[in-house]
Amino acid sequence: MPSGPRGSDAIDTAIDESDAIGFVTRCRGDDPTSRYVTGFDVDHDVVYVRLPGETHLRVPSTVDIPEAADAASIRVDDQPAGKAAAAVLASHAETGTVLTPRTIPHDAALHLEAAGYELASTTALRDARATKDAAELDALEWVQRAATRGIKTAAVILADADVEDGTLVWSDAPLSTERIRRQVNATLAVEGVDAAGATTVTTGTRGGRDEAVELVAGEPIVVSVSPRGPFGYRGALARTFVVDADGGWERRAHVACDAARDVALVEANPGADAGFVGSEIRAETAAFGFSMESEVTRDVGGGIGLSAREYPPLDGDTELAAGHVCRIRSAITHPDHGQVELTDVLVVEDDGPRYLADVPTGLDPAGWTE
């Protein structure tokens, strides 16, 4: 499992290739980059300075320094991030080029420039995060297994539900989206992962994200989870169920989504263009007679790791590489029928892509309980 700081080798390479003196970034408390570069859980701002071969962290005086942190490299500094970073850099070189992500906070960049450093942007940290090592893949598989058990809870409830006058009844009470959501989240909790505010249960065209809607037979029910595992890595899984399906729209939409899901397994190879993979997923979905403009989702996925959405996106001209891990999503929305969706997590390996968990895709919840 992934403990310890990551990314420093990639940053050292970038420093070397740019003839720079170091690398600086500032991580907000709720930015998973903090976890990545420090190797411990932080919920406060961190200034990260990499000099070749050594990491320096600066934190505000209002936090207790985590025990896991290397005491030699972490210090309190309440100055603005750019000034705190400049003080570290000055111990190494008074002038020179400093690498930063292009999204470094503007005030930090201005402080570094005022201190006499020239800034150059680098994608080294983003690229390092996109390429998962074996320990990170273990964590991603682990959380994806928990995600599977969360979705299975919904399937078991739906398979067990009775239909009374067209509405679903479970445990002697009408079954709502919110009842399922809480049961799914309870399963995720018992599995040791956090729902991360990302569990949604939606049906038909009724109700918003935070509303409880009573479930009826024949209408597609989309259950979607994206839990966060103990080391911060995210899963992503969505399935669509129908109780007493009549084999109409939702059956056709499901066939399209399932076919699109298979396309990713053919196309997401090392060296493939990520934007092309995304286009192919959308094109395959549309090929079953759905409108690319108004029915097929635009969100077909992208990189997943410590964030539910990270590099690479499935658009643009990024080249996929072994170690990239992507959420793959196919979905169709119709104003009268509602939505059908399938989401999985795929890893790009040297010999091709592979879904991280082997999960049934069918519409019938009973398919999960056999």
Next chain:
Amino acid sequence: MPSGPRGSDAIDTAIDESDAIGFVTRCRGDDPTSRYVTGFDVDHDVVYVRLPGETHLRVPSTVDIPEAADAASIRVDDQPAGKAAAAVLASHAETGTVLTPRTIPHDAALHLEAAGYELASTTALRDARATKDAAELDALEWVQRAATRGIKTAAVILADADVEDGTLVWSDAPLSTERIRRQVNATLAVEGVDAAGATTVTTGTRGGRDEAVELVAGEPIVVSVSPRGPFGYRGALARTFVVDADGGWERRAHVACDAARDVALVEANPGADAGFVGSEIRAETAAFGFSMESEVTRDVGGGIGLSAREYPPLDGDTELAAGHVCRIRSAITHPDHGQVELTDVLVVEDDGPRYLADVPTGLDPAGWTE
């Protein structure tokens, strides 16, 4: 409950007072500012542009626009954030001053400057978020009640545990920090809130954050939660329990933490200096004979809302105001005895501070089950 976008009035005032033409920020997908300024759940980057009286949002083409969003003000734009924002501003004024948070991404700031705008920093959005309205306070009270039920689950388990040869046994198996953590999280899930990766159960001086440690009698057990409610608002609650306390170190530490907790109720008035309140909490803790340098926590809390840590911090010279909501934390750590901690959430009201939930503070878990 808080639905709908927030902060636009405060931003309009700042625009007016600065003779600016508008305000620009870019929210990352995992930045709660997105939720605040848009009023809906987003997990993707959003460019937010406020012209006087009107909000414009720009999102990447790889997302589906939320149904809750006002279709008149949200558009797809795959340009870098600064360019997308400049395109909106240009429809209103070709030149002029544009307000931004000082932490706007550096590349966005450079694109805005290249487009001919002069940037000036504002804290309007941060200050607006710090001051909670009635609907936000409802959401904070709601999630804090759920947090209370989460902690109660730990108390009930500990009160029910047997002591066998000094170790705690519950439901016929040794009781570990991890078993309690999962049960607490299951309760949070059933209450409809997310554990948000923030539930920790720690004991003595053994084990790290992610390790399961078997619990023993006489040693303080700190249970800490900071769940996220349905509208994104965070709770914060920590209690310390001891099974078969011998009345030694942990009793004295607990008295100190409890007294420090009461200090906040005296000092955190509108107009008070937030840094002074923080110092007083630490001083009161130390007054019971604990070392300010090595035993009393530096993290005594600060603003809480959509983030577990937000403005204002309990240091520096910020002035507290009615509507500010703060996590208040008192904690003592000892290399041999472990840790005692109490954390609550306090709202500053016109007539003084108030804790959001009335929660027992005692060391004896049986105190929760009476």
